[in-house]
Amino acid sequence: MNRWEPAYRRSVIAADLLCTLLVVLLAGYLMSVNHVTFGPLHLVALEAVTVVVVVGSLCVNRVWSASVLGQGAEEFRRLGRAIGSAVVVMGLGALAVGLPGGRSWVFLVGPAVALVAFPVRYALRRPLHRARGEGRCLLPVLAAGNVDTVKDLIGRTRRAPHLGWRVDAICTVDGRAEMGVEVDGIPVVGRFGELAEQVRRGGYRIVAVTPDAYWTPKRLQQLAWDLEGSGTEMVVAPALMDFAGPRLHVTGVLGMPLLRVSEPVFTGFRRVVKATFDRLGSAVLLTLLAPVLLTVAVAIMIDSRGPVLYRQSRVGKDGVPFTILKFRTMVTNADALRSQLQSVNEGSGVLFKMRRDPRVTGVGRVLRRYSLDELPQLLNVLGGTMSLVGPRPPLPEESAKYGPDVRRRLLVKPGLTGLWQVSGRSDLSWEESVRLDLRYVEDWSLALDALILWKTFRAVFGGQGAY
Structure with a gap:
């Protein structure tokens, strides 16, 4: 294990324990100030039990596992599940013993721990991701597969260094690459038969097995046995599918390990929670941002003639068209001028994009850079035609060119933000934006929504990939 890993893990554990302890002590103080019916000894005992329950739930839900720390939404999903489980246990315990004021205590401590722990976890990630972007704090990976799948893995790790993987070496079926002794400089x-020996010699943290005809179940099992005691994690990329997240479940049936893929969730309780959060969140944001909206409207009126709002037909859930609202950032005849600019289109696929679009006004460039032109879409979210998080809302002419696979983007409401927004925005290729949207549709979860919303603020305020 690299030296930075245990240090980072200790800092996360210490932060979680400190957050829990401070919240519990503050909650106890507030209860005593408000004369809730707890005696001094009862309060101390309640605080101690609460800390034990929360910490125990964190351990049971493996929130400190090295495999999830510092990457992806799974870390936050486990943290949320642990805090939720602790709230349920404390609530049932308070009900069972008939604790006076127990309900107030549970519903004060649980949300408070979450409100403190989640931002602290994210704050701890920032310096780690920054170090990884500079080539430090990366996990050395030994990739084992055919040349094409290994090249794909190398490309993905280089595009997303914040995930912490760095392919340092490769094993192939015959020990040689088709292009020579290196693959993309690795x-x-x-x-393959020398993998375990190479791991012990090179000290790799991860063995990433990518698809190759060589890898039979028997050989993978033998490799897992050979790696036991080495401290190296074995990761196998499934060759038959491109799903991830909460839809995948590994179960044993008839003595066989099976990878179950559940259907995408487009209805049910979680979708009700998402819809409720969309409506409440958009209402709150519209209220808080009212001064900004008014300032932008005045700036547009001063800068150029024309309406403040730009209305455009977009395609929503299930292919139903709706009118999207945006602040106007172009001259009033922008749509008519588009055909004249088609020859200098810088977009890919069915998208039209230009870095220096002559139709954009002076105020419009500022609004686009910080995505302020999209704020009126909060009215679309409030009205139910859009969601805070979802795929990019396409134009009718774009959706008309969709193939059957790309049309899966229309299974959910389009979003004010999404994976495309926090992964490069206009800098993304058409294929990459489609892949991200389809990944969102397939692997949607409330935890992923929360992570995307959090990252959106950083992407927007940094003006990354916007033009």
């Missing part, structure tokens, strides 16, 4: 160090 040396081929041996054959």
Whole structure:
């Protein structure tokens, strides 16, 4: 294990424990000030039990596992599940013993721990991701697969260094690459049969097995046995599907390990929670941002003639068209001028994009850079035609060109923000934006929504990929 890993893990554990302890002590103080019926000894005992329950739930839900720390939504999903489980246990316990004021205590401590722990976890991630972007704090990976799948893995790790993987060496079926002794600058160090020996010699943190005809169940099992005691994690990329997240479940049936893929969730309780959060969140944001909305409207009126709002037909859930609202950032005849600019289109796929679009006004450039032109879409969210998080809302002419696979983007409401927004915005290729949207549709979860919303503020305020 790299030296920074245990240090980072200790800092996360210490932060979680400190957050829990401070919240519990503050809650106890507030209860005593408000004369809730707890005696001094009862209060101390209640605080101690609460800390034990919360910490126990954190341990049971494996929120400190090295495999999830510092990457993806799974870390936050486990943290939320742990706090939710602790709230349920404390609530049932308070009900069972008939604790006076127990309900107030549970519903004060649980949300408070979450409100403190989640931002602290994210704050701890920031310096780690910054270090990874500079080439530090990366996990050395030995990739084992055919040349094409290994090249794909190398490309993905280089595009997303914040996830912490760095492919340092490769093993192939015959110990050689088709292009020579390297694949994308990474040396081929041996054959598949030498993997365990190479791991012990090179000290790799992860062995990433990518698809190859060589890998039979028996050989994968033998590799897992050979790696036991090495401290190296074995990761196998499934060759038959491109799903991830909460839809995947590993179960044992008839003595066989099976990878179950559940259907995408487009209805049910979680969707009700999402819809409720959308409506309440948009209402709150519209109220808080009212001064900003008014200032932007005045700036547009001063800068150029024309309406403040730009209305455009977009395609929503299930292919139903709706009118999207945006602050006007272009001259009033922008749509008519688009055909004249088609020859200098910088977009890919069915998208039209220009970095220096002559139709954009002076105020419009500022609004686009910080995505302020999209704020009126909060009215679309409030009205139910859009969601705070979802795929990019396409134009009718775009959706008309969709193939059957791309049309899956229309299974959910389009979003004010999404994976495309926090992963590069206009800098993304058409294929990459489609892949991200489809990944969102397939692997949607409340935790992923929360993470995207959090990252959106950083992407917007940094003006990344916007034009």
